[in-house]
Amino acid sequence: MTGATTSFAAQTPLKETGRVKLLLVDDDPNNLLALQAILEPLGQELMLAQSGTDALRMCLDHDFAAILLDVRMPDMDGFETAEMVRARKRSLQTPILFVTAYRSDEQLFRGYNLGAVDFLFKPIVPEILQSKVNVFVELRRTEQLLRRKAEELARAEQRFRAVLEAAPDAMVITNKAGTVELANSRADTLFGHSREALIGRDIHSLLPAWECPDGGTPETAVQPTSEQRLTACRDDGSQFPAEITRNSFLTPEGLLITTAIRDATDQVHAEVRIQKTNLELEKRVAERTAALRYSNDALRQFAWAASHDLQEPIRTVATYAQWLSQITEGKLGARESKMLATIDQHSSRLNQLLAALRQYIQVSDSGQQALASVDCNAVVKAAAWNLQAMIEERGATIECGALPTISSLELPLVQLFQNLISNAIKYQSAAAPVIRITAKEGENCWIFAVQDNGIGIDPKYFDYIFGVFRRLHGAQKSGTGIGLAICRAAVERLGGRIWVESAPGSGSTFYIALPS
Amino acid sequence: MRIFLAEDNLGDVVLIEEALRRQSLVCDIDHYVNAEDAIRAVEVCGTAGSPVPDLMMLDYNLPRGNGSDILAAAGHNPKLANVPKVIVTSFLQADELAQALELGASCLITKPVDFESFMRDVGAKIAELLKAGEESAQR
Numbered sequence: 001m002t003g004a005t006t007s008f009a010a011q012t013p014l015k016e017t018g019r020v021k022l023l024l025v026d027d028d029p030n031n032l033l034a035l036q037a038i039l040e041p042l043g044q045e046l047m048l049a050q051s052g053t054d055a056l057r058m059c060l061d062h063d064f065a066a067i068l069l070d071v072r073m074p075d076m077d078g079f080e081t082a083e084m085v086r087a088r089k090r091s092l093q094t095p096i097l098f099v100t101a102y103r104s105d106e107q108l109f110r111g112y113n114l115g116a117v118d119f120l121f122k123p124i125v126p127e128i129l130q131s132k133v134n135v136f137v138e139l140r141r142t143e144q145l146l147r148r149k150a151e152e153l154a155r156a157e158q159r160f161r162a163v164l165e166a167a168p169d170a171m172v173i174t175n176k177a178g179t180v181e182l183a184n185s186r187a188d189t190l191f192g193h194s195r196e197a198l199i200g201r202d203i204h205s206l207l208p209a210w211e212c213p214d215g216g217t218p219e220t221a222v223q224p225t226s227e228q229r230l231t232a233c234r235d236d237g238s239q240f241p242a243e244i245t246r247n248s249f250l251t252p253e254g255l256l257i258t259t260a261i262r263d264a265t266d267q268v269h270a271e272v273r274i275q276k277t278n279l280e281l282e283k284r285v286a287e288r289t290a291a292l293r294y295s296n297d298a299l300r301q302f303a304w305a306a307s308h309d310l311q312e313p314i315r316t317v318a319t320y321a322q323w324l325s326q327i328t329e330g331k332l333g334a335r336e337s338k339m340l341a342t343i344d345q346h347s348s349r350l351n352q353l354l355a356a357l358r359q360y361i362q363v364s365d366s367g368q369q370a371l372a373s374v375d376c377n378a379v380v381k382a383a384a385w386n387l388q389a390m391i392e393e394r395g396a397t398i399e400c401g402a403l404p405t406i407s408s409l410e411l412p413l414v415q416l417f418q419n420l421i422s423n424a425i426k427y428q429s430a431a432a433p434v435i436r437i438t439a440k441e442g443e444n445c446w447i448f449a450v451q452d453n454g455i456g457i458d459p460k461y462f463d464y465i466f467g468v469f470r471r472l473h474g475a476q477k478s479g480t481g482i483g484l485a486i487c488r489a490a491v492e493r494l495g496g497r498i499w500v501e502s503a504p505g506s507g508s509t510f511y512i513a514l515p516s
Numbered sequence: 517m518r519i520f521l522a523e524d525n526l527g528d529v530v531l532i533e534e535a536l537r538r539q540s541l542v543c544d545i546d547h548y549v550n551a552e553d554a555i556r557a558v559e560v561c562g563t564a565g566s567p568v569p570d571l572m573m574l575d576y577n578l579p580r581g582n583g584s585d586i587l588a589a590a591g592h593n594p595k596l597a598n599v600p601k602v603i604v605t606s607f608l609q610a611d612e613l614a615q616a617l618e619l620g621a622s623c624l625i626t627k628p629v630d631f632e633s634f635m636r637d638v639g640a641k642i643a644e645l646l647k648a649g650e651e652s653a654q655r
Binding site for chain 2: 299308320322
């Protein structure tokens with residue numbers, strides 16, 4: 001029942017279109033004809049009776065707006081007829097107009113005593129008769145209309161009740177102050193009151209925190225309020241969580257508020273369960289994360305210790321192989337010399353690999369470090385300085401555009417550019433290496449490009465090359481196979497991304513996106 | 517000349533001896549293979565039967581301790597205050613180096629992989645340090 005103002009007051013003007021019935025009673029058919037002729041223009045249904053008996057019979061079957069009754073009739077005169085008409089329940093209230101030729105006080109007295117509403121004296125003046133009868137016609141019509149309106153109202157009320165009862169929620173209608181005017185049976189069961197006990201009560205005894213919704217002026221349409229969670233109190237004092245929505249509407253008697261109330265106990269239980277499950281899940285995720293971090297750290301420590309502890313013996317082997325080859329120079333055969341050289345070569349290589357592995361572990365270290373403002377021009381300079389010997393030996397050129405200053409970590413950045421530059425030089429084509437380093441601003445990031453004119457990379461290896469100890473060229477090119485893994489570890493450590501665009505024979509461009 | 521040497525890699529001890537020989541330096545070497553033994557020796561340096569060395573060469577990663585532990589112990593022996601102390605290692609992390617310098621190490625010698633470099637660089641550095649120590653002792 002939203003905004004149902006029309007259900008509470010009949011605002012349409014009273015207007016009747018249907019015809020009403022008039023009963024004309026006279027023993028003289030000529031008189032009847034004369035009356036009929038006068039009243040015809042009123043447009044109502046005229047019924048004629050030539051005796052009191054006939055009139056009574058008709059009164060049993062019809063409701064008349066008025067009865068015009070001749071006083072002087074044989075057998076049963078007008079007064080006797082009136083008496084009997086009045087005695088019947090159906091015609092108890094029917095207005096009777098007596099038609100008489102005699103104007104005697106005694107007759108008038110008797111007539112009015114019998115419930116006559118008026119007297120009409122012969123000879124009849126048509127205009128007077130018409131206007132008098134018309135009053136009763138209008139009266140009748142008004143009465144009919146009122147009855148129909150009352151029926152409509154009753155039906156509307158019935159429908160409203162039915163809707164109220166059919167609602168899935170407890171419904172309570174209150175005035176602005178919160179006094180209950182109407183409630184459905186679900187409200188009774190929900191709160192443990194009988195309906196009579198609910199009506200007239202303050203809704204705050206059911207919902208202590210209930211408030212009249214805002215708005216509700218005649219000019220503004222009121223929207224239902226959003227759902228609200230309140231504590232509700234049963235008659236026995238127990239409490240339960242309730243979800244309510246309020247909806248106000250204006251009536252001639254003032255603002256009324258429909259409050260729909262739903263027991264939210266199950267929902268609250270479900271919410272608590274979900275919350276518990278979520279907490280449990282979070283706990284498990286935290287435990288799993290801690291376990292992973294622990295095993296990750298343990299692995300890193302192991303890798304670190306291994307790379308470190310393996311370094312010592314292999315360095316000693318390499319050094320001694322060199323020493324031995326020095327002091328035996330000229331004394332060994334070609335085969336023995338070659339064997340000694342192989343020991344030296346391989347132990348030196350293992351030494352290099354271990355150093356690279358350490359660098360990789362160091363750069364991917366998850367340890368927290370505060371970001372600092374780092375000038376990337378200086379970073380590239382430092383990287384190039386570290387590679388000076390190689391750059392001079394290979395005749396490499398580094399063309400560096402204007403690079404930004406970013407919030408980052410210096411060491412991983414230097415390692416990143418150093419490995420990219422050394423990679424570009426190592427895998428040079430026939431031409432002298434030219435390395436071009438540029439940067440442009442992307443969305444929330446800087447995108448660096450390190451472009452070379454080297455041998456290029458087959459696209460099918462674009463992912464492969466970023467793995468640890470991955471090499472495409474074996475012994476024909478020097479390298480540990482860990483340089484690009486270090487680059488990726490450094491970039492990931494800095495919260496960025498690295499990718500490559502290349503084709504065999506046309507150089508490679510490595511792109512690095514770093515947060516700005 | 518007397519050198520205090522804490523080094524667990526016997527191969528390196530031989531290499532150091534060879535480097536000294538190539539520098540024509542004749543030295544007595546007190547050699548310790550773990551940190552505990554080295555610390556005990558440091559504590560009694562300068563007492564009867566334990567002469568004060570002219571140079572302390574300490575490997576960093578040792579069994580039962582490290583170079584910094586020995587440096588810390590040496591810091592408590594005033595007799596060793598003017599003895600140059602040097603960390604000789606194949607690899608040292610930045611924070612370890614910082615700690616060693618804080619505890620009185622005068623420099624770091626990285627053990628080269630290359631034999632010739634080892635002879636040349638390590639030998640030259642030892643000679644330089646011994647010479648500097650001698651000169652400061654004379655003043």
